[in-house]
Amino acid sequence: MKDFGNINSVSVSIVMPCLNEAATIGPCIKMAKEAIQILKTEYNLTGEIIVADNGSEDGSQKIASDAGAMVVSVSERGYGAALKAGFSAANGQYLIMGDSDCSYNFVEAVPMIKKLMDGADLCMGSRFQGEIKPGAMPWKNRYIGNPALSTMLRLLFKTKISDSHCGIRAITADGLEKLRLTSDGMEFASEMVLKSALLKLEIAEVPVTLSPDERGRPPHLNPVRDGLRHLFYMLMLSPMWLFVAPSAILAGFGLFIFTVLVANPDSEMVRIGNFGIGDHWAVVASSALIIATQTTILGLAAMVLSYRDGYRIMTPTARKLLSFSTLGKWLAVGAIGIGAGLTWATIIATGWVGSDFGTLNQIRGLIAAFSLIVIGIQACFGGFLLSVSAGNRLRHSNLT
Numbered sequence: 001m002k003d004f005g006n007i008n009s010v011s012v013s014i015v016m017p018c019l020n021e022a023a024t025i026g027p028c029i030k031m032a033k034e035a036i037q038i039l040k041t042e043y044n045l046t047g048e049i050i051v052a053d054n055g056s057e058d059g060s061q062k063i064a065s066d067a068g069a070m071v072v073s074v075s076e077r078g079y080g081a082a083l084k085a086g087f088s089a090a091n092g093q094y095l096i097m098g099d100s101d102c103s104y105n106f107v108e109a110v111p112m113i114k115k116l117m118d119g120a121d122l123c124m125g126s127r128f129q130g131e132i133k134p135g136a137m138p139w140k141n142r143y144i145g146n147p148a149l150s151t152m153l154r155l156l157f158k159t160k161i162s163d164s165h166c167g168i169r170a171i172t173a174d175g176l177e178k179l180r181l182t183s184d185g186m187e188f189a190s191e192m193v194l195k196s197a198l199l200k201l202e203i204a205e206v207p208v209t210l211s212p213d214e215r216g217r218p219p220h221l222n223p224v225r226d227g228l229r230h231l232f233y234m235l236m237l238s239p240m241w242l243f244v245a246p247s248a249i250l251a252g253f254g255l256f257i258f259t260v261l262v263a264n265p266d267s268e269m270v271r272i273g274n275f276g277i278g279d280h281w282a283v284v285a286s287s288a289l290i291i292a293t294q295t296t297i298l299g300l301a302a303m304v305l306s307y308r309d310g311y312r313i314m315t316p317t318a319r320k321l322l323s324f325s326t327l328g329k330w331l332a333v334g335a336i337g338i339g340a341g342l343t344w345a346t347i348i349a350t351g352w353v354g355s356d357f358g359t360l361n362q363i364r365g366l367i368a369a370f371s372l373i374v375i376g377i378q379a380c381f382g383g384f385l386l387s388v389s390a391g392n393r394l395r396h397s398n399l400t
Contacts, residue, residue, distance in 0.1 A: 011045035012036065012113060013092030016069075016100040017082035018051050022058040023215050024102045025051065029067040035096075035106040039113060051100065052086030054078070080181070080188025087176060095176060098168040102214040103136065111206045112170035121175035121201035124193070125166040130207030137210060145227050152231070153190075156238045157197040161205060164193050165230065168208055175201055180311065186226040187233040194237045198312045239306070243299025247292040254288035257281050258371075261364045282364050286371040293375045297382035300325065300396075304389040307399045314399065322397035330383025337376025344369035 014032045018025055029049055036047035051064040052072045061071050074085040083097055094116050096109045104125070112123035132142060150164045171192070178199060183191045196203055235242045260270050260277055269276040304322070306312035314322075348362045348369065390396045 009046070010048050010091040010093075012039055012047040012094045012096065013050055013087075013090035014047060014096045014098070014106060014109070015050045015052060015083060015086035015090060016098060017054060017079055017086065018056060018060050018064065018100045019054040019082075020056045020058045020060060021100045021215060022056070022060045022063055025060050025064050025100050026067050027102055027214075028098075028100045028106070029064060029069050031102075032106040033068070035110055038107065038110050042110070043113070043117065045094075045113070048091060050086045050089055052082040052089075054082045076184060078184035078188075079186045080191075081184040083188060084181065084184075090173070093173050094170060095173060096168070096170045103211050104168040104208060105211070106168070108206070108208045109168060109170055112168075112204075115204040115206060116170055116172055119202060120204035121172055121178075122192070122196045123170045123204040123206060124161055124163065125168040125208035126161075126163040126205045127166055127208060127210040128163050129205065131209040133209065133211050135212045149227065149230055149234075152234060153193065153197075156234055156241055157194060159193075159197045159203065161193065161197075161203060163205070165189055166208065171196075180309075183233070185229060187229045190230045190233045191237075194234060195311045198237065198306075200313055236302075237306070237311075239299045239302035243295045243302060247296040247299065250288040250295075251292035254285040254292065257285035258289075258364075258368055261285070262368060265364065279363050282367040286367050289371055290374055290378070293378045293382075297378065297385060300382075301385050301389040304386060304396055304399065308389065308391055314397075319397050323395075325386060325396040327383045327387045327394045327396075330379050330386065334376040334379035334381075334383065337372045337379060339376075341369045341372030341374075341376060344372065 014035065016025070016028060016032070021028075029051070032047075032049045036045075036049070039045040039047060049069040050072060051060075051069045052074050053061050053064070054074050054077055061073070065071050070089065072085050072089045074082045076085075086097075087095060094113050096106065096112065098104045098106055098109065108125065108130075112125070115123040127137070128146075137146075146163065146165055150162060153159060153161060153164045167189070169192075175196070178201070179192060179195045181188060181191050181195070193203075257277060260272070261279070261282055264270045269278045271277075303312075303318070307314045307318075344365060348365055351362070352358070386396045387394060390399060393399075
């Protein structure tokens, strides 16, 4: 544990986003003061309370100021915008964030600070390991939304977090700086957890209690809208799952169909059990391969950007794979595809001319040939896109 004895500067900053919370901001500040007193007594830490006001019209600012909090006015609306402004004004080495609706008791953040002092970068509260009081969480959030999103988080990002959307958490100032958070809306909470996982920060959890909202009005949170925003944000930070995995399925499907059709040129309908594959399926296969190529390139570009922007650590495996990705190689592969497609199409055309423009029954081969041409063109432009994503570098692994 670090030694914080005889500290004169602020050690802990408690940041609360606020939008028309006149009924609850005072009690929240009181709980925050209790937490700071405990931190002072047990660990000799000093603290401050910051209310990041998002344009309240009910006098929340004055209530917070009179209660002893520093009030930061935030003109840009949004949960994330308020927290970012509050964090920017904070002086503490440890930062606590929590809602200002009395749904969380800031005293429960004291164990979170202890976790940070022991080496964690981020400490999450877990309502599912703690207590959810009656009426504090709608059933669809408790049994569907939160478990589903937390499960997806564990699957996509290989974390052990049980409650990825808990509203009270603590993070070190150094850890926050590494994350370079950008979201202005409710997805800010997801961004903090996801980027922490991607950067391999040390994440801890402590049980907390969720109490009913005491504001006497509907919450700002919209379960469906904000749940989808969290889901979309997780997918945006998971290019392998969003782009590459579906592409692999599409490519496998397209190659299978083309292989079956081209290998049986004299069969009007190729039978696989009771299922028939005819010429029309060549169009489907072509579309699948073209889409797969495009989405694979987009997925690789997203991966390169994530490494370049510093919110994902490049693993040795990823670096080795990207070492094969250069603009020259993409252009070579594209040229081979275009050349092969043009050659195939030319052979078909030559045969047609040689038959004195007779009946042409080469639709499968012609679709396959032009698919190669299109994919070759995609590869050429994709190579340039990857070079631009890598910071205008010809080699796509030279990012750090």
